[in-house]
Amino acid sequence: MATRAAPSDPRHAVAATTTRWFGVGRSAETDSARAGKQAASGALRGEDPRLVMVFASATHDLGALLSSIREQTGDTPLVGCSTAGEIASDGPGDSGVVVIALGGPGFVVRTAVARGVSARLRDAGAEVAACAGTAPEHAHQALLLFSDGLSGDQTEIVRGAYAVVGAATPLVGGCAGDDLQMQRTRQLYGGEVLDDAVVGAWLASDSPLGIGVQHGWSRVGEPMLVTGSEGSKVLTLDDQPALDVYLERLSPPAEAHRSAQDFTQFALTHPLGLSRRSGEEVRFIAGADLADRSLNCIASVPQGALVWMMEGDSASVLAATDAACEEAIAALGGGTPIGMLAFDCIARRGVLGDGGIKREVDRIAAHADGSPVAGFYTYGEIARTRGVNGFHNQTLVVLALA
Template sequence: MAVMEAAYCRTTGSEFHTTLREFDADPDIDGLLVLATPDDAFTPAAVDETLRRLSTPVFGGLFPKVIYDGAVRADGAVVAGLDVEPTVEPITTTDEPLEADADGDDETAFVFVDAYADAGDQFVQQLFNTYGVEYTYIGGGAGTFDGDRRHCLFTPEGLVGDAAVVAMVAAESTIGVEHGWTDIGGPFEITAADGRRLETLDGQPAYDRYAAIIDAETDRTVTTETFAEIATSHPFGISRLGAERIVRDPFAVDDDGSLQCFGDLPEGEFVHILQGDPETLVAAADRAHAAASEGAHTDSAMVTFDCLSRAQYLDADFDRELAALSQTANTIGALTIGEIANDGRGHLEYYNKTAVVGAIDGL
């Protein structure tokens, strides 16, 4: 099996378009994965014509930062050539079920979701309802961290937004998923929620309950001015029987005391308040890499998706986490707004603040 061929290019001028065309012309490349950072070079008007003219199926997304050659880059694109042809399917609605028409040999599905799509979690659920545990899934949430709504997903028909895109390939894979956050309080019942909007915890306004827990369990005081900073280091964790908690990142307070989060928080579920420590987070990233590497072929391609808010929390320590995620040469990836993965056995999840590493055979 061939190692995935990848290149990094700038988005200025024609360099990105030229790189795509060069990869497209290579007879040994049957699919194109594009991980890029958002800027004015990536609008439908700027790239759709190039994407539509490619003879090679293309998929991917725009992310706050990308990973290439052991470094995080904030202005450019990673273009990777696959030596297996992907089946690329945009998901633009949650009202109609997907048709399970993928190749029977497909084993791995790359999944990218517009992180600000109102139905982001439903896209992921729709995908799992169609294909179940038939696949190993890996991917993440695309877009800008400042909440700018834009077309952020690459497809053969051009850039799309408010959607998801899945690319299924005939390649075995192993996945490592770890977060390293620990409990400081809970469990607390989600007594009212609407998708990603957490309204009440234990019957109290979510902001009030959250602030009281932080005040009681830490030396910090939550106010509307300090909320964003404190929330970065104290996310929610949804309880899962026999598995790590599913981290949910609160990022804004509504006037009625509700909290906006990246990812759904279903009513009736129980959550804990979590805290981080650089040592436990870096150790978790190392475990994710080890889990993906275990049993993988020596020529497997390594792809990693790590949460941008996790990197922001780690700050100067993120270099250590990046080194843990990039132990294998030629690792590529992105800093995402939520991570998408399973382990080939359990339920597909849309995570926050989590490190995901995949060893993909035959790319």
């Protein structure tokens, strides 16, 4: 193989093997063109790039940002999205940009996009997943998905993708953020800045890909029955208006009773947990309808389900971080990671606080053992490794690449 190893420069986050390399660059520059250039050149540390991923704050001029990145990366397939904070080896950050590049003949990549997805989420998931191919020499595969969490029940996107790729291909990724404005998130594809879209990258590698998923929340109090729900809107719990039950059980500060914004802030750290065979599935409460007393979740909460109030503290959330990283690395079958991607729920950030998330990213970096780490704070996480469920809330998803 006439492949050149990527240059090993300690100032940049780069790791490589003989056939694969993984590089991360970041910039806190406010000028989008300069930020793009800086981050791209930091990431692009090897030859034959196969995939570029961009996670950037929506405060950037994303069009200008992409142009400056693509000046460096050329026609290399590019996927990404806006964030609620960016993650790189040196810690979490806001209003910035993180660029990841990976390349070398050890990787095969194909990308796809589905536009205007909110009315056809399942079909959109299937449409993007159609980019998955076959690569006999690259036996380890995953489908990366970045979607618009404000476009409806994301479970449907995962289901659509699963129907196409089947059980043999894991799904991994997250929902774009908009710095908690909850207004409009963006998806990035090639040079395009989109919303209401799903972008995907099918990644095949000649070495293992490991995925870890953990949340770190625990049940509070007695279970409740979802007696009324419509999709992701919970109308009644135990036959009482859902919002009233929620407020009565958790007694949040008075402001949360009156203001939708304060409620969302409180609910961020108090999700619902759905009773499942192997524990509970967490549902992020995005807001409440103060008029009809319902709760709005990010994914569906089926009628008839048993749910708990959930809460977490720094210790449990950080314990989950370790567990997710260990799970991902263990799946490499003894291999060491050349890079790790982290899709971390914005709500976990809410529990940990700014000091806590610095500690969290340090821990992820420690697990990566010198290999670069990158990712972003999400509005919902995607990881399907077992079963058919692949959409998570308030969870950390880690993808380790050997």
